[in-house]
Amino acid sequence: MFGERYFATRERLMEVIRGVVDLGEQTQSSIGQHLAADAVRNGLTTPFLFVVFGEVNAGKSTLFNGLFGSELCKVNVLPETERVMYYLHGEASRDLEISPTLEECHRPHEFLKDFNLVDTPGTNSVARGHLSLTDRFLPVADLILFVFPISNPWGASTWDFLGRLPEETLKRVALVIQQIDQRDPADVPVILGHMRDLSIKRTGLVPPIFAVSGKLAVEAKKSEPFARDGWTKSGFQELEDFISRSVCQSSQRLKLLDAWRQHAADALRTIEDRMEETARNVDRCARFLAEVEREIDGLRNQFVIRLPRHLTGVAEVFQTEAVWVAKRLNRKLGPLKSLLHLFLGDKSGSEIEAWFVERLQTAVENVAEKDATETASICESHWNHLVLRVKAEMGVSLPDASGIQPELDHARKRFVRRLGRTSSMGIGNLKVRHGLDVALRQRNTALKTLVAASLLGLSTAGTCGFFLIPWVPWICLGASLAIMGIALVYALLSRLEIVKSFRERLLDACGSFANALRGDYEEALRVLFQDYAGCLKEIRRHVANERLALEPRQQRWNELFLALKAIEQDL
16 A cells, blocks of 8 residues: 555544544534535545556556556557546446547555556547547646556657646656566666666656566566566556655645644634533533633723723813924914014924924823723732632632732733823824814924015015115115014914914813723723733643543544644654
């Protein structure tokens, strides 16, 4: 039997799958979509396909008979294979003509359950459709054997056909020199050397090459007792070892086995979930764990109830920062800075927003840090009390509060970062900068117009003075100073109006900001207590062990799981 290790692994996998299906029925788990019986049978038991090529009377049929020790293919001095002969397993011997160039040969040989064979008429056959038909088998063939008679291993038609094969197909090709019993043994190594040289020239690589005698192999396998000397002379041992390795190391077949192994693993996970669900209803320790988790939820609810007070503090922080940023805006809109902005560009809106976001985020994080520290302190107190209860109820020793300090510190930092990011995003959602940018653009446009008019008056005064025009320079100079004064007054008045409007918009948005923060605050609290609940892993591990002892089917699950792991390592 070729590839015994592969078929042994396949049989083990099928046995595990049958066990998983039985366990799924016992636990009433829905695993049909993973391991449907027909899909498993069709997926795992697909036979290997061997295709043999060669010129007429090259010894292809004899090669098959020698490999499987049976008169599977007709052998004669005249060409016996006129069609492509597709050998597969059947309960009784019968031949079906599929087309003028293809015939299915059903035979009751056991090896055909695992190996299907394609015997071709010959690469130099004159029958139309032979080569195009055999080309259809190449993409799905697991092994392709090119047979050459030792009397003429240079057959042009076979080498031409071999040279047209793509590189991917050549990886599944082996060359076989047949009928070595008809030549002096000393000639065989020389012929093999020529074959390797020719293969390099025609294909660019050297596939495995074997020199055999199918006739000697058939005679050896049929003799009673087994003819060891004839078998050795036939050269079939090396060829059969190669075929076994090809079967066992076929990446396509190993991937198929691994895919079904993964299906079985998925089904086992489904069964495990079902068993855990059942065990929780009867397990005393599971009820205790659920009680502890409810206590943690109760602690979280206490903080949620106190949330309005926390949000009041956030609103106060918002108002304080709004007043501060309005003062900064007032300084940014001073006359001199406003004049510089006309020439250098005005980035007051983005700068004010960045300051506000940064300060508000820092302030909110400070409030959040205080809340998180208080929450962590309550969790530590709860944990110290829980350690004694778990010891008395379950006999499990848990570390004291210092043992879970890293988890609590991590949860506290996540809480603070989350609220800081939320406050930053909340400012953007309020769109307070939009109105400010509009007002600043209008102000800058007006100031640019006034300054330009003033500069125009100065330029006109200077020009007229240069040409000694009487009175006009003084008139233009006076007009320029008047416009500059108007610009100054407008700058001061518009600054007051913009700052006042901006501050009022921020203060009006305070309530919206606090309300927007509420949902994220509650979610951050939930995550913080969820992280605290993660410290119960020792209790959960104990619950799992208790359930394992009480649930008899768990032992079977473990056996199947370990069997799958062993198969995974073999693959």
